[in-house]
Amino acid sequence: MPRRLWRHQDSRWIRRLLPACDNDVSLARRQLTWLKEKTRNPTLLDRHVYDRVVRHKPLQYILGTQPFGDLEIVTRPPVLIPRWETEEWVHRLIDILLPHVKAKSQGAQERPFRVLDICTGSGCIALALAAHLPPHRTQIIATDISDDAIALAQHNYHDNKSLIQNHVDFQQVDVFSDAMQRMDPFDLIVSNPPYITFDDYKDLDPDVKQWEDVRALVADEDGMAVHRRIVELASNGLLLRSSKLQRQGKGESSITTTTRIPIPRLAMEFGGTHQAVSLKRMMKPMLNDVQVWKDLAGKDRVVVGA
Ligand SMILES: C[S@@+](CC[C@H](N)C(=O)[O-])C[C@H]1O[C@@H](n2cnc3c(N)ncnc32)[C@H](O)[C@@H]1O
Incomplete structure (x- = not known):
């Protein structure tokens, strides 16, 4: 033309x-x-x-991909499009974890650093960790209830393979199912679970409501049902024993006791300040150092326990 x-x-x-x-x-x-x-x-x-x-089709579904750090994540409805807020905290977490996991992986006898990403969606969080944590020393399992999500996450794993040096095992599992209780414990659990209430969902833009899976967005119990379930699983053995439990004389040696900087062990994204207090309260009995990180817009965004 x-x-x-x-x-x-x-x-x-x-x-x-x-x-x-x-x-x-x-x-x-x-x-x-x-x-x-x-x-x-x-x-x-x-x-x-x-x-x-x-x-009202989101631009990312039209373009077909969305950057997540140095990864190019394929986007396909109805799987949630990765958001910049998630990209930001995940890379902040990686910066904190990296020296620790590197130091830990020096010892030839060391077991791998085990990570669980619950509610993986497109796989963006699991894949970013797999790309940046020391190669061949990290074992990552990523779960989601949705078969669309698991298929897309596997696709993204293969598409970004040249940047990823750790294996990621994607599994279709409902976080509320008994299968979660049968997993071996992890050093770190990360999750961006659904956190919007049914009432708030009604007011969302059609770009979101008409295209993204409602299961990716909405949760019961004021939007915190999945967070609560994750905390329950973590305290019942899914997470390696915390140093708080050890001080009470219940545990064996744990990575968090050997270093002065608290190493994150559980990180969950949430919807804003209205959920921060409840989430901190949920996590405090289990973990020593519970912090809320803000996103670049100054909004409470992720609760991190060490
Ligand atoms: C907010 S999306 C997050 C996706 C991705 N981790 C990200 O950050 O872009 C939440 C994900 O949780 C999954 N999900 C919802 N309920 C679940 C459940 N009961 N068990 C496992 N996954 C669930 C949804 O299918 C969706 O992929």
Whole structure:
């Protein structure tokens, strides 16, 4: 198409994209640029703009991928699109874990560092850990209730294989099932579980409600049913004994007692300040050092226990 016609067509697409971009022209322009990186075919671009504006299809599902650190995660409805908030805390966690796991893996006899990612979705958290923790020294199991999620996570594992040097075992398991109790204990549990209440779900944008699995978003008990279940599993043996338990004389040697900086052992994302107090209260009997980390927007985002 001649350049002048492209320019005219561009402003038409930008105008059409505006309602999906809160009437923010620069955002609409950016979205058009990304769409044009996917295709230069005007008929296909028309189709994508229609999907975006009329069908409320999230841009990441149209583009087909979403970066998560250095990984390129394939996005496919109805599996939750990885969010920047998650990407941020996961990389902060990796920065804290890395020296510890490296030091621990020096000893030839050391057993592998075992990680469990519950509610893995696209696999983004498990895969980021697998890519950045020391190679061949980390064992990661990632679970989800949804077969769509497990299939996509496995796909993402193979797509990003060149960056990943630790095996990840993806398993379709309901966190409320007995199968969880039969797993061997882990050094670290991470999770971004569903945390929205049914009432709040009603007010979500159609981009979210019409495309992402409701199971990825909504949970009972004020949005904290899955968090509560994870804490219960962790305190009943799914997590290696904490140093708090050891001081009470109940445990064997644990990684947390040998280092001065608390090493995170359980990290769970949540929805905001309204859930922070309950989550801290849930975790405190089991772990020594329980902190709430804020995201870059200043919102309480993840509860981390060491
Ligand atoms: C908020 S999404 C998180 C996905 C991914 N970890 C991320 O951060 O993008 C929550 C995930 O929990 C899964 N899920 C919901 N209920 C579950 C349950 N009872 N057992 C296991 N997984 C569950 C959903 O299928 C969904 O993939």
